[in-house]
Amino acid sequence: MLTFLLLAALTIPSQQNLSANEVNSPVAPEQVLAWQLEGLTQEEIREEASAHGLTTYPDIAFLSALSAAGADAETIRVVQRAPGPRNRWGLALRLPKATDYLYE
Numbered sequence: 266m267l268t269f270l271l272l273a274a275l276t277i278p279s280q281q282n283l284s285a286n287e288v289n290s291p292v293a294p295e296q297v298l299a300w301q302l303e304g305l306t307q308e309e310i311r312e313e314a315s316a317h318g319l320t321t322y323p324d325i326a327f328l329s330a331l332s333a334a335g336a337d338a339e340t341i342r343v344v345q346r347a348p349g350p351r352n353r354w355g356l357a358l359r360l361p362k363a364t365d366y367l368y369e
Contacts, residue, residue, distance in 0.1 A: 291318045294327050297344055301334045310336070311343040318348030 292313055300310050323331075328341055336344075 289317060291320045291348075291350070293320045294323045294344075297323075298327070298331055298334060301331060301336055301340075307337050307340045311340050314340075314344045314347040319344070320350065322349040323347075 297310060297314060297319070300313070323344055328345060331341055331344065
């Protein structure tokens with residue numbers, strides 16, 4: 266029994282081992298849903314999503330899952346409008362396509 270407890274204690278990640286970069290990094294949408302299911306308050310979830318942003322933009326299926334898990338409308342709105350991927354320079358880069366002349 267003691268061996269099991271020691272093994273369990275060693276496998277639990279320590280909050281002290283997280284670097285400052287990991288703590289302030291954007292949050293995955295799956296983590297937001299996990300927080301909701303774990304019972305974090307709506308205010309805490311909104312605070313995290315607003316402060317750190319998300320690693321990817323949430324889609325309709327994710328927002329529906331968040332709603333089904335009990336998130337209120339304000340939390341869904343905040344998550345939907347949370348800053349998205351930090352690497353936005355790639356989104357602005359657009360190569361010309363063969364049909365571009367049709368739109369000009």
